[in-house]
Amino acid sequence: MKKIMNQYKGNVLKAMMMLFAMSFALAGSATLSSCSSDDDPFFTVSEDDNPRILNTDLADQKLDRKTKLNLEIKVTPVHYTTVTWLLDGTQIAEGTTIDQTLPIGNHELKIVATTTKGKSTSRTLNVTVTPAADAPALGTNALELWVAPGAETTIHNCKNLGTVAKVMVGGKEVAFEVLEEGTALKLTAPADLENGDYAITLVDGEGNQFPGGTIKVTTEARPSMENTLWEGEFAVTWGTPFDALKDTFLSKVKAGTILRVYVDGNGQGTATTSWWNNILTGKGDPERGDIMVNGPAKWEFELTDLSIQLLTEQQGLLIVGDGYTVKKVTIE
Numbered sequence: 001m002k003k004i005m006n007q008y009k010g011n012v013l014k015a016m017m018m019l020f021a022m023s024f025a026l027a028g029s030a031t032l033s034s035c036s037s038d039d040d041p042f043f044t045v046s047e048d049d050n051p052r053i054l055n056t057d058l059a060d061q062k063l064d065r066k067t068k069l070n071l072e073i074k075v076t077p078v079h080y081t082t083v084t085w086l087l088d089g090t091q092i093a094e095g096t097t098i099d100q101t102l103p104i105g106n107h108e109l110k111i112v113a114t115t116t117k118g119k120s121t122s123r124t125l126n127v128t129v130t131p132a133a134d135a136p137a138l139g140t141n142a143l144e145l146w147v148a149p150g151a152e153t154t155i156h157n158c159k160n161l162g163t164v165a166k167v168m169v170g171g172k173e174v175a176f177e178v179l180e181e182g183t184a185l186k187l188t189a190p191a192d193l194e195n196g197d198y199a200i201t202l203v204d205g206e207g208n209q210f211p212g213g214t215i216k217v218t219t220e221a222r223p224s225m226e227n228t229l230w231e232g233e234f235a236v237t238w239g240t241p242f243d244a245l246k247d248t249f250l251s252k253v254k255a256g257t258i259l260r261v262y263v264d265g266n267g268q269g270t271a272t273t274s275w276w277n278n279i280l281t282g283k284g285d286p287e288r289g290d291i292m293v294n295g296p297a298k299w300e301f302e303l304t305d306l307s308i309q310l311l312t313e314q315q316g317l318l319i320v321g322d323g324y325t326v327k328k329v330t331i332e
Helices: 002-039 305-313
Strands: 061-064 069-072 081-087 090-094 097-100 105-115 120-130 152-155 164-169 172-174 176-179 184-188 196-204 209-217 227-236 258-273 291-294 297-302 317-331
Touching: 090 097, 164 176, 164 184, 164 209, 258 305, 291 297, 291 317
Parallel strands: 061 120
Antiparallel strands: 069 097, 081 090, 081 105, 105 120, 152 184, 164 172, 164 196, 176 184, 196 209, 227 317, 258 291, 258 297, 258 317
C-alpha cells in the first residue's frame, strides 16, 4: 500500500511539473510575441504620399548625336507614380527609363514624377549633343556667308555633304547644289527674307537635322576684306615671271580664297604654279588660258581644293606671261 501511494505522489508531481513547464513556455511565447509587435516598424506606401526621385547620381550629360541617352529613374511611391521626360519643354518619353538619341544642340532635360493624386516633383539636367564625326558641316568663311536675298553663294571647306537631302535658311527650304566632290555647297538665299542673320540647317535623307552656322542675308554691300600681299612694279616677260610670292603664298590661302592680281600694260598672262600650269585647271600651254591685257585690269581667281593641291605639288605660285606689269596682289 505504501508503495502504491509513493507511485501516486510521484505521478502527481510529474504532472504538476509538466503543467508548470507548459505554462512557462506559453508565457514566454506570449511575451516574445508582444515584444515583436511593439518594437518592429510597419511601413505603408500609398498614393497620398509625396513623390520622390531617389537617384543620387543624376548629372549633366554630354554625348554625340549617334549615342543614345540611357537613364533609369527610381521613384516612390513606385506603383502610383508616372515619370515623364521633357526636352526643352516638349515631352519625348514616358516611363522610368529613356534610351534614345537626341538632336544636336544644348538642351534642358526635365524629369517629372507625378502621382495619381497629382502631386509632382522633378529634376533638371543640361544635355549637350555634339555632331558625330561623319556629320555634314559647312565652311566658315564670313564672305561666303554674306549674300543678297535671292542671290547665290558658294561655301567652301565643307565636309560630309553626301548625305544632305535638304538645306534650310531661316526655316525656308532653298535650292542647293553640292560641288567639288562634296567639299563645297552652292545655295540660293530666299528672296523674301528681310535683312538679318539666319540659321542654316542641313537635313539628311532620314530627316536628321544638323546646324550649318549662320548666314547673313542682306541688301547691304558685302564689306571688302581684301588683304594686300604685295604691291609695287614688276614687269613680266616670258623669261622673268613674277615669283615674289612663290614660297609664301600657299601658307596664306585655302579653298575659297579669292586671289586678285592688279596689272597694267599690253600683253598676256595668268596665274600658274611653278610648273607653269593654270592654278584653277592644271592645264599648261597652249590650253592654259592666258588673259589678254590692254591697259589697267584686275584678274580674279577663286581657289579650289584642286588649286591648293596643284600649288602644293607644283612648288607654289607664279604670275607668267609677257608685256604687262604686276601692280598689286591681294587675297580675300
